[in-house]
Amino acid sequence: MKAVNRVYGARELLWNLTLRELRTKYRRSILGWTWSMLNPLANLAIYGFVFGVIFDPEVPIGAPSGLNSFAFFLLCGLVPWNFFALMTGLGIDSVNANAGLVRRVAFPREVLVFSNILHAAFQFAIELSLLCVVLLIAGSPILPWLPFTILTGFLLMMFGAGIALALSALAVYFRDMTYLWTIAIQVWFFATPIVYAPSYLDGQVPSWVQFILEKVNPMSGYVRVFRRLLYDGTGPGAITWLGLVATSVVSLALGWIIFLKLEPRFAEEV
Numbered sequence: 609m610k611a612v613n614r615v616y617g618a619r620e621l622l623w624n625l626t627l628r629e630l631r632t633k634y635r636r637s638i639l640g641w642t643w644s645m646l647n648p649l650a651n652l653a654i655y656g657f658v659f660g661v662i663f664d665p666e667v668p669i670g671a672p673s674g675l676n677s678f679a680f681f682l683l684c685g686l687v688p689w690n691f692f693a694l695m696t697g698l699g700i701d702s703v704n705a706n707a708g709l710v711r712r713v714a715f716p717r718e719v720l721v722f723s724n725i726l727h728a729a730f731q732f733a734i735e736l737s738l739l740c741v742v743l744l745i746a747g748s749p750i751l752p753w754l755p756f757t758i759l760t761g762f763l764l765m766m767f768g769a770g771i772a773l774a775l776s777a778l779a780v781y782f783r784d785m786t787y788l789w790t791i792a793i794q795v796w797f798f799a800t801p802i803v804y805a806p807s808y809l810d811g812q813v814p815s816w817v818q819f820i821l822e823k824v825n826p827m828s829g830y831v832r833v834f835r836r837l838l839y840d841g842t843g844p845g846a847i848t849w850l851g852l853v854a855t856s857v858v859s860l861a862l863g864w865i866i867f868l869k870l871e872p873r874f875a876e877e878v
Contacts, residue, residue, distance in 0.1 A: 699772025
């Protein structure tokens with residue numbers, strides 16, 4: 609609670625840092641924030657062609673939405689994944705990229721991470737809004753589930769913030785962490801059922817591997833819930849919700865603890 613109050617006390621700094629990140633994101637870019645919509649569409653075109661045309665997978669039919677589109681199925685998993693990847697990708701360099709500020713000014717250093725998390729959340733909100741509009745046009749009954757979609761996005765933000773806090777602190781002491789995370793996030797992406805349906809794993813991998821990929825892998829849970837809400841147009845059960853809440857809280861708490869344990873020597877190490 610003390611750490612939360614400390615960040616709350618620095619809320620004006622947090623807001624100013626977030627605005628700085630947003631303003632510099634596409635500075636001197638002709639299209640500006642339009643890239644926030646073009647980037648996911650480009651990913652959709654690439655993955656859609658490779659996994660939807662060349663490999664021609666069997667696409668699950670949304671129930672009760674009735675959707676039968678690999679593009680929509682892919683986007684409902686790709687948009688939340690991109691949010692997670694952006695949070696951790698920006699967060700891992702938060703402290704090192706602000707070395708001068710860390711050395712000269714006393715303030716809660718986790719604010720640097722949270723400003724990048726809010727920056728990523730803003731971009732995620734744009735992409736998710738675009739996806740919801742497209743799904744509504746396609747006939748998915750998602751309107752009653754939009755509040756739960758926002759809640760799931762908030763839980764994912766908590767989970768990603770915990771990972772980002774831990775990574776940013778470790779990256780101060782181990783500069784190779786950024787390169788290792790680049791490899792790890794690529795492996796994690798293909799270990800998560802995003803470009804393929806979970807049923808595709810049936811009989812293709814040992815049962816214990818499938819259990820790890822579907823049940824132990826936390827991102828599988830977030831992707832599964834987003835697809836239930838958006839692609840299927842229905843909600844998951846109470847046990848699933850409790851699992852997401854527990855995962856998010858534990859991730860944020862552990863990441864913050866790691867950050868606070870390593871923070872005292874940041875000014876010396878950056």
